[in-house]
Amino acid sequence: MTGPTPMGMIRLVAADLDGTLLDRDGQVTPRVRAAVATARSAGVEVAYLTGRPLHDARVVLGAAGLSGFLAASNGAVVCDRDGAVLSRHVFEGGFGLGLVGELRGLGLVLGAVTESDLVLDSEFPADLAREWCVVANDRTVEDLVRGGAVLKLLAARAGQRADELTAVVRDVAEDVVVTYSTHRFLEISPRAADKGAALRVIAAAAGVALREIACVGDMPNDLVMFGTGGLAVAMGNADDQVRAAAHLVVAGNDADGVAELLARIVDARVAEVR
Incomplete structure (x- = not known):
C-alpha cells in the first residue's frame, strides 16, 4: 500500500451507501447531510458508489x-451530477443466459x-425484497437477461454466506466480477464493471486526480x-478485510463516521490555507 494522500489535498470523497453513508435504518442522518453540505x-x-440498483x-x-456523481450496481452504470449516464456495462443476452444456466x-x-x-427468484432472501424500492417479480431472471440490459446478477444459497460461495x-463464472456487499448474497457483474473503474470515470468527469x-x-x-483512490477509509463497522486494507478507520455508520471523515478533511484544508 502506498502512503495515503494528506487530508488537506482531498478534493472528492467517494462514499458507499449501505453500511457507510446510510445508518442501520437505511437513512442519511441530519449530521451527515450537514457535513456533505x-x-x-x-x-x-x-x-456515491453503491451496489444498489440505480433507481433505488x-x-x-x-x-x-x-445529489452528485453516482455509480450504481457496483459501478456497472455511472451518472454525472445531472443524472446523465457516463458509462454502462451490461451482460450481453447470450453470455448472460449461459451464465445464468451455470x-x-x-x-x-x-x-x-x-x-x-x-x-428476484421467489426463493430469494425476503428481506432484500423489503429493503429495495423496485421489485418486479412478474418476470423471471431469464426474461430480464434475455433483454440485454442486466447490469448485475445476484446469487444466494440457503444456509451459506456470500464469502463461502465466492x-x-x-x-x-469466467470473465465476470464476483463480489459482495452483504453476507446474504453474491453480486456478479460484467468484467469491466467495478467501483474502481467507476471511480476513474467519475474522476475524469470531475477533473480530479485519483490521488485527490x-x-x-x-x-x-x-x-x-x-486501491484506486488516494486515501482509503474504513467504517468502524467494516468487514475485517476492509479494515485491513484501509489507511484509517472512522466511526461506524450509526455514529456518523462519514460526517467525521468530511469534518476532518475540511479542517485539514482550512489549516493548509492558514
Missing part, C-alpha cells in the same frame, strides 16, 4: 436531498438488476476503489 462549500465534492439509489439520495446448475437462487428493475461461483480522492466503505465490494 459543509464539505461542498469548502470545495470537497461527494460522489436515486430514491434514497433524493429523499435526503443529496449458476442455476449450482443450485443457486438468483436476481437480476437493470437501471430500473429488480427481478470460490464456488468463480469456478464456473478519499474512498470510504465497509464491505469487500469497496476494496477495488480503495
Whole structure:
C-alpha cells in the first residue's frame, strides 16, 4: 500500500451507501447531510458508489436531498451530477443466459438488476425484497437477461454466506466480477464493471486526480476503489478485510463516521490555507 494522500489535498470523497453513508435504518442522518453540505462549500465534492440498483439509489439520495456523481450496481452504470449516464456495462443476452444456466446448475437462487428493475427468484432472501424500492417479480431472471440490459446478477444459497460461495461461483463464472456487499448474497457483474473503474470515470468527469480522492466503505465490494483512490477509509463497522486494507478507520455508520471523515478533511484544508 502506498502512503495515503494528506487530508488537506482531498478534493472528492467517494462514499458507499449501505453500511457507510446510510445508518442501520437505511437513512442519511441530519449530521451527515450537514457535513456533505459543509464539505461542498469548502470545495470537497461527494460522489456515491453503491451496489444498489440505480433507481433505488436515486430514491434514497433524493429523499435526503443529496445529489452528485453516482455509480450504481457496483459501478456497472455511472451518472454525472445531472443524472446523465457516463458509462454502462451490461451482460450481453447470450453470455448472460449461459451464465445464468451455470449458476442455476449450482443450485443457486438468483436476481437480476437493470437501471430500473429488480427481478428476484421467489426463493430469494425476503428481506432484500423489503429493503429495495423496485421489485418486479412478474418476470423471471431469464426474461430480464434475455433483454440485454442486466447490469448485475445476484446469487444466494440457503444456509451459506456470500464469502463461502465466492470460490464456488468463480469456478464456473469466467470473465465476470464476483463480489459482495452483504453476507446474504453474491453480486456478479460484467468484467469491466467495478467501483474502481467507476471511480476513474467519475474522476475524469470531475477533473480530479485519483490521488485527490478519499474512498470510504465497509464491505469487500469497496476494496477495488480503495486501491484506486488516494486515501482509503474504513467504517468502524467494516468487514475485517476492509479494515485491513484501509489507511484509517472512522466511526461506524450509526455514529456518523462519514460526517467525521468530511469534518476532518475540511479542517485539514482550512489549516493548509492558514
